[in-house]
Amino acid sequence: MTRRIARSALSATATAALVGSVLTFGAAGQASAAVPDTIPLQITNNSGRSEPVYIYDLGTQLSSGRQGWADSGGTFHAWPAGGNPPTPAPDASIAGPGPGQSTTIRIPKFSGRIYFSYGKKLDFRLTTGGLVQPAVQNPSDPNRDILFSWSEYTLNDAGLWLNSTQVDMFSAPYAVGVKRGNGQVATTGHLKSGGYSAVMNSLKSKSGWSGLVQTRSDGTVLRALSPLYGVETGALPSSVMDDYVNRVWSKYSSQTLTVTPFTDQPNTKYFGRVSGNVMNFTNSSGAVVTSFQKPDAASIFGCHKLLDAPNDQVRGPISRTLCAGYNRSTLLSNPSQPVSSDAGFYQDGVTNQYAKAIHAQMADGRAYAFAFDDVGNHESLVNDGNPQQAYLTLDPLS
Structure with a gap:
């Protein structure tokens, strides 16, 4: 996990490597010592897009500390040794649901990410230090023209922490959810109707901020980079604050x-x-x-x-x-x-216009638009100590 993702993430109790206060979305169920080794994750495609969807469950196996991926049944596979220059990673993709369909996979006790992409598989590489995550702020990154995003989660003996994130970029919208031990379902991460376009238009209208928006040659608005990446790449003036x-x-x-x-x-x-x-x-x-x-x-x-x-x-x-x-x-x-x-x-x-625009368009006002957006409980996180099922819902780019 990257530094920013680890810091934005899920809960200080989820794993000692994650920094942050112990925060939950709604009332968490009681922690259970009987959290199973895997739980079901239902992925629903409400995007309205016709391209195939590819799913990836990548992370660190908490029982061993090894990095790798999980297949659709939740079985862990360690990454092989990488190289310098980076070598192609094994194909860890899982076929996602078609338009209006749902697919259920099982996720293991990981601290990691659930990636999803539209139309094309993501290009992952391995170095001697481990997995190379997509870095679309780099114009030569092979994933630059792919529409994709990811959620973050930790599943361990204390329960599930699952969040949506915009810490690195705001892209293909989605929501996360959990069915608690008492049967209630908590969700967060849905945009308001028209929210995706509204975020992009808001950034385009702010002086100096329009450079964060990335568009594919076919006209698809792929994402808005985080302001940190904007400053680092020169897309946002370094004097903006x-x-x-x-x-x-x-x-x-x-x-x-x-x-x-x-x-x-x-x-x-x-x-x-x-x-x-x-x-x-x-x-x-x-x-x-x-x-x-x-x-x-x-x-x-x-x-x-x-x-x-x-x-x-x-x-x-x-x-x-x-x-x-x-x-x-x-x-x-x-x-x-x-x-x-x-x-x-x-x-x-003078403010973080990126975070402002995203929060304004979230249906419940919650988001992880910067690493410590959980200060004051404004983050888009679901948590339960006895999770029965997790949810990932792919929403429209409208």
Whole structure:
């Protein structure tokens, strides 16, 4: 799993490698020690597209730590050794459902991804370090002109965490769901009617942001790159967040930013003040516990570099709170972070327009539009400790 996917992902309890607070969508069922080795995943094709669909279940086998793929029955297959240059990976594709049809496969205890593609199989390669994931921000990536997307999941003895993600790109829309132990079904990830086009049109209308949208030669709007990839490739100006950062820096040179990172620990607070090019955070005793340099757009959109978030109990929680505040542009409007209500998100003229557009078009308002979009429980995640079945629904590009 990539750094951003691991950080955006599923739950801190899902696997020690995943960083994030323990968050669920709706009321989770009780954890069960009897979570089976595989559970059914029903994939429904409501896309309205006529091309064949290909499904992939790729990830890390939690019992062994080995990377590989699962076939339609949930049997694990380890990747063979790769090479330099990368060598073709074995064909791990599973035939997906036709238009209006459903297909059920079984997914094993993985921390991984469910990829799906339309019309053409994805091109996966293996290096000596493991699997090479598609990187469509690279114009020469062999998957650049393929319409595809992926979901993320962890299934382990504590249950299932399954989410939709737009951390790397916003593309072929889909929703995820789980049937809980009590028989109730929870879903998230559906767009509003016309939501796909609305997101793309919103980005095209914002100065500097239209370069994120990628279109195939036949006119198909394939995806919008994340703003991090936009900055890294030059499709989005690297100065796009500078004005907001400068105003934050000015404000907290004379005022205090209070961060209360744990909802279950309201008395754990950290206090930020800017001095020179550094924002220092102190604890309730006045001791400096961590410091941040003035972040750039890449650090903000990627929630890394100058906003690195280690899996600890101090810097990481503060950093993820700051990352959410910068992306949602709430740091100026509220000196107490994080902000739980989304009513004031993305209101500044300088903000993460990509995340703003995506959240505005989600039927339930939930999404993983940046790595720490789970701050305040705004992520598109379903979770249950006793999952009976998982769902992946492919929606229209309209």
